[in-house]
């Protein structure tokens with residue numbers, strides 16, 4: 455992969471630093487699962503965003519106006535004995551041409567000496583303020599400056615949260631990132647289609663999870679972007695149900711919320727469909743109400759509007775629908791104001807999507823809802839959930855949980871639905887599931 459997009463992002467961050475401003479961006483560390491076994495490694499999103507480098511434990515350092523070069527990386531040193539077990543490390547010599555940085559140093563033998571030198575020259579320091587481990591190391595390096603320079607030491611007196619700066623950059627996706635997000639969404643969509651075609655009464659939820667995750671892996675996605683949710687019947691009313699252990703019954707709906715992580719970027723799609731391929735009349739009524747909210751929200755997604763405005767439109771549609779179905783009664787405006795929908799729709803309509811499934815970026819600016827801009831990617835995910843103990847509603851609605859979630863890119867004049875590769879109307883779902891040819895492929 456070319457280092458160009460990562461180089462460009464480092465330049466953008468450098469442009470925001472003052473002269474001799476120093477930024478520290480750490481890689482993720484490996485986490486021990488037991489004894490000498492680790493959990494699967496996932497690079498820290500900010501470090502990935504600026505380097506594309508997948509080894510653990512590195513540190514990216516940027517210093518504005520440094521004559522020997524403004525971008526430095528500290529990486530694990532080559533170690534043939536270790537590499538037999540854990541794979542080839544890039545090492546320092548290769549890091550410069552491969553990552554496009556100016557200099558590379560050893561993380562084990564050179565980092566303290568270099569950082570003491572750099573902090574002694576820095577005007578201010580940008581680091582992720584919530585990273586206690588890095589902060590403790592930073593304090594150690596400051597002490598190192600004092601010990602070395604004694605009274606001539608001038609230490610930086612200002613810390614800035616580099617994570618907050620990067621969050622604003624990451625919120626607006628570049629064309630390279632949009633391409634990767636299109637692929638993450640397409641792989642996720644293909645996986646949902648595969649699960650729909652495979653679904654039969656009597657199967658277990660984990661078997662649909664296996665279908666989804668087979669498709670992710672088969673298409674080169676590293677892993678699910680979050681724990682896959684496959685909830686049949688009343689399990690669909692548990693928003694983050696990940697046990698996936700129940701047998702699926704004919705007559706129930708199954709809700710799948712699952713997305714692939716492709717080259718670091720997350721897909722996040724939810725579809726809800728009948729286990730036996732045919733909606734019952736009450737299921738269909740509720741489904742079409744959630745679908746209407748999903749479709750209207752997508753129509754509203756364009757530059758200038760806000761997630762708050764989209765959410766309010768969804769609340770209005772769902773509340774009106776619940777009135778029409780006789781599940782709520784009273785005055786529409788009053789019901790909205792009272793939050794009468796909350797027992798049945800208890801989450802937001804949207805979140806940012808990117809390297810993280812709940813991606814970074816502020817939702818409000820100066821106390822106001824933030825206007826959408828081209829390059830933002832968000833989810834639209836209205837739902838309705840009637841848990842079995844909701845005694846106040848007619849029994850025909852109980853045990854039904856429905857969410858329909860799409861991934862949407864804000865474009866110059868509207869939006870592009872990245873997850874459009876998986877159907878969502880009743881007719882499309884019934885056709886896909888009833889297609890015996892599709893079921894046998």
Ligand code: GLY
Pocket residue numbers: 680711712722805811835859
């Ligand atoms: N999959 C988690 C969410 O939709 O936010």
Ligand code: MN
Pocket residue numbers: 711712722723724859
């Ligand atoms: Mn989701």
Ligand code: MN
Pocket residue numbers: 722805833835859
């Ligand atoms: Mn989501």
